[in-house]
Amino acid sequence: MRQTNVVVLDEDPKNLPRVARALRPFGFGILWAESLEDGLALIAEARPFLIILANDLKGLESPVKLLESVELTNLAARVIVLADRPALDEALDWVAQGVYTVLARPVNPDRLRLAVGRLIGAGDSSKYFPGLTGTPEEKSLVLYRNLAGHQGLGPLLESLARTARALTGATHSEIWAGDPFSQAVRQTSGPDPKPGGFEVTLEMPWRGRSLASLRLCFSSQKALEELDPLILHELQWVGSMFLSQVLNYEQAVRMASRDPLTGLFNRRIFMEQLDREFRLSQRHSSPLSLIILDLDHFKKVNDTFGHQTGDGFLKWLADTIVSVTRAGDVSARIGGEEFAILLPRTELEQALVLADRLKEALAASLIPEGLPGVRLTISQGIADIGHFLIKSPADLVYWSDQAMYLAKRSGRDTIKSLADLPGTSKVEDQRYVVQ
Numbered sequence: 001m002r003q004t005n006v007v008v009l010d011e012d013p014k015n016l017p018r019v020a021r022a023l024r025p026f027g028f029g030i031l032w033a034e035s036l037e038d039g040l041a042l043i044a045e046a047r048p049f050l051i052i053l054a055n056d057l058k059g060l061e062s063p064v065k066l067l068e069s070v071e072l073t074n075l076a077a078r079v080i081v082l083a084d085r086p087a088l089d090e091a092l093d094w095v096a097q098g099v100y101t102v103l104a105r106p107v108n109p110d111r112l113r114l115a116v117g118r119l120i121g122a123g124d125s126s127k128y129f130p131g132l133t134g135t136p137e138e139k140s141l142v143l144y145r146n147l148a149g150h151q152g153l154g155p156l157l158e159s160l161a162r163t164a165r166a167l168t169g170a171t172h173s174e175i176w177a178g179d180p181f182s183q184a185v186r187q188t189s190g191p192d193p194k195p196g197g198f199e200v201t202l203e204m205p206w207r208g209r210s211l212a213s214l215r216l217c218f219s220s221q222k223a224l225e226e227l228d229p230l231i232l233h234e235l236q237w238v239g240s241m242f243l244s245q246v247l248n249y250e251q252a253v254r255m256a257s258r259d260p261l262t263g264l265f266n267r268r269i270f271m272e273q274l275d276r277e278f279r280l281s282q283r284h285s286s287p288l289s290l291i292i293l294d295l296d297h298f299k300k301v302n303d304t305f306g307h308q309t310g311d312g313f314l315k316w317l318a319d320t321i322v323s324v325t326r327a328g329d330v331s332a333r334i335g336g337e338e339f340a341i342l343l344p345r346t347e348l349e350q351a352l353v354l355a356d357r358l359k360e361a362l363a364a365s366l367i368p369e370g371l372p373g374v375r376l377t378i379s380q381g382i383a384d385i386g387h388f389l390i391k392s393p394a395d396l397v398y399w400s401d402q403a404m405y406l407a408k409r410s411g412r413d414t415i416k417s418l419a420d421l422p423g424t425s426k427v428e429d430q431r432y433v434v435q
Contacts, residue, residue, distance in 0.1 A: 007031045007046060009039035010054040010082065015107060019052060022112035036060055043070060048077055050116065054105070055083035064097045071098075078119055082107050088140060095144045102141060139167045140234055147242045153177060156246050157187040157212070160239050165189045167231055169223060170216040177204075177212035177243065193217035198224045202232060204240040211243040259333040261311055262318035270332035270340055271393070277330070277344050278393045281385050288344055289351035289384040292400040293358075295337040296377045296412040305372055310337075312371045317378070320365055324358050340400075348384040348417060355380045355415045377413035379404055387418050399424075 005028035008019055016032055023030060031046055033039035036059040043051065051070070053063055060066060063081045070077050078100040083091070091102040101115050146163040150156035157175050165173035172190040193199065197217050204212040214235065218224045257269045265273070274290075281288040295301075295317060302310040314337065321331050321339060330342040343351050359378065367373060381404025383396055390396050399418045407416040418424055 005029050005048055006050045006052060007033065007039060007042050007048045008052045009033050009036065009057055009060075010052070011035070011057060012054070015054075015082070015105070018107050018109050019112065022107070022109035023116060025113065026116065040069070043077070050119065051077050051079045052112075053079055053081050055081050055086070063094050063099050067098050080112070080115060091141060092144055095141060095148060101145050139231060140238075143167065143234055143238050147238065150242065150246060151249050153185050153243075153246050153250065154187065156242060157185055158189075160214070160235075160242075161187045161189040164214060164216060164235050164239075167235070168216055168227055169218070171219050172217040174215040174217075175212055190217075200224065200227070200232075202236050204236060204243055206240045206244045211240060211247065214239065262315055262333050264318050264321070264339070265330060265332035267332065267334040270330060270334055270342070273330045274342055274393045274396070277342060278385070278396065281344070286345050287347045287384060287386060288342075288396075289346045289348055289382060290343065290396050290400045291341040291351060291355050291380055291382050292334075292397070292404045293339050293341070293355075293378045293380040294335075294404055294408070296379055296408075298337040298376070301374060301376065305374075309371060312368060313376055316365075316368050316371070317362070317376075320361050321358065324354065324361050340397075346384075348382065348386065348419075351382050351384065352415065352417065355382060359413070359415065379407035379412050380415045381405070381407055381417070382415065383418040387424070389418065389424060 005026075006023060008016070008030060010016075010019075010032070011034050013032070013034065016030075020030060028050075031042050031048070033042050036057055039053075039057075051066075053060075053066060055063060063079060067079050070079075079098070080100050081091075081094060081102045082105045083102055084105050086102050086104065094102060100119060103111055103115065143163055146159050147156065150159060157177060161173045161175045164170065164175070170190065172188070172193040174186065174188045176186040198219070198221050199215060199217040202214040202216070203210040204214065218227075257265060259266045277288055280286070295313065298310065298313070301313060314333070317339065318331075318333065321341065325331055325341060328344055330340075330344075332340050332342075334340045341354070343354065346354075359380070362376075362378065367375070381400045381402065383390060383399040383403060385396065387399070389399060399421070402421055403416045403418050406421055407414045410416065
């Protein structure tokens with residue numbers, strides 16, 4: 001069977017011409033099924049990217065149940081529901097659970113065409129309901145659909161600014177989020193407003209604090225006065241809800257990727273980054289170096305002063321690592337007192353310079369307040385991808401670790417590289433870059 005783009009499940013064949021007219025500009029192939037059983041069979045065989053579903057189809061429990069069964073077959077199809085006078089609460093619930101959008105029957109071909117256009121990237125949310133057109137229910141669905149699914153703060157704010165401008169008829173919208181986020185993020189939509197214009201600012205409240213501020217600018221006082229207060233309310237509480245979800249998601253990501261004591265990446269994230277950078281280095285024939293370092297005599301500190309004091313020294317070392325590394329370097333705590341610094345696009349000689357800079361920074365920095373006046377040192381081992389023994393990410397870790405242990409055996413507080421290990425020189429004594 002040829003590749004089919006759209007499967008329509010609707011018992012009433014009179015709706016087919018309307019759907020076909022809406023989809024004709026895209027050149028999609030359409031398969032039509034008048035029963036749930038036939039529709040599921042077509043979906044399994046044709047594997048469409050879009051399913052248009054009549055909500056009153058016999059045997060259909062709910063659009064969400066059909067979506068779940070489709071997802072179980074590893075098919076990433078989107079679902080548009082056609083419903084007779086859908087209740088707003090029910091439609092919003094479907095959208096929140098993964099349905100792309102809900103349209104009223106008999107379907108308006110123009111509305112269906114706009115919805116599909118946005119789905120495939122050929123549309124813009126500002127074309128949906130420009131200015132104050134559209135019912136409040138339709139605007140609520142647009143707002144939910146545009147904000148759902150974002151996991152990053154920047155993309156969510158961008159969508160919120162664009163959608164707010166479209167739904168209110170504002171000439172310019174601007175949204176920014178500061179605390180409790182790590183840094184202020186700002187997104188705008190529309191041309192810059194003229195000085196002395198007409199504007200309103202909304203706070204996005206959540207549990208007693210403001211997550212973001214939304215500024216809407218209008219062309220006249222009349223446009224501002226005619227603004228529907230219900231839309232402002234929807235923007236506030238729906239925007240706050242999705243902002244809160246993104247905040248919780250980003251906090252969960254930080255907790256899953258960061259060492260809770262030092263704030264550096266944990267071992268799992270470090271290994272993922274190592275695999276990625278190793279492949280990039282091979283593909284582009286670019287250098288890659290790794291430093292593995294370990295606090296000297298750390299067990300004695302824990303035994304003498306306790307683990308709380310030991311934790312303080314680990315934080316001190318992590319802060320010093322951050323102060324000397326570059327933005328593109330990957331610093332991680334990979335063991336109890338063992339740390340790693342992955343250096344993309346860095347030759348061995350440059351890695352040795354950074355290791356020496358870290359050693360000097362530790363020697364020069366003040367012991368943090370509350371810690372005993374014990375001057376701790378580190379032993380560092382370095383390997384780089386240019387050595388003939390390095391054929392995999394695991395090799396890079398292993399030989400950096402071996403060089404670090406050589407530094408330990410050499411009296412500690414020193415730096416050793418793979419080349420310093422006995423028996424690691426090629427007969428030709430020639431370095432090369434992995435192809």
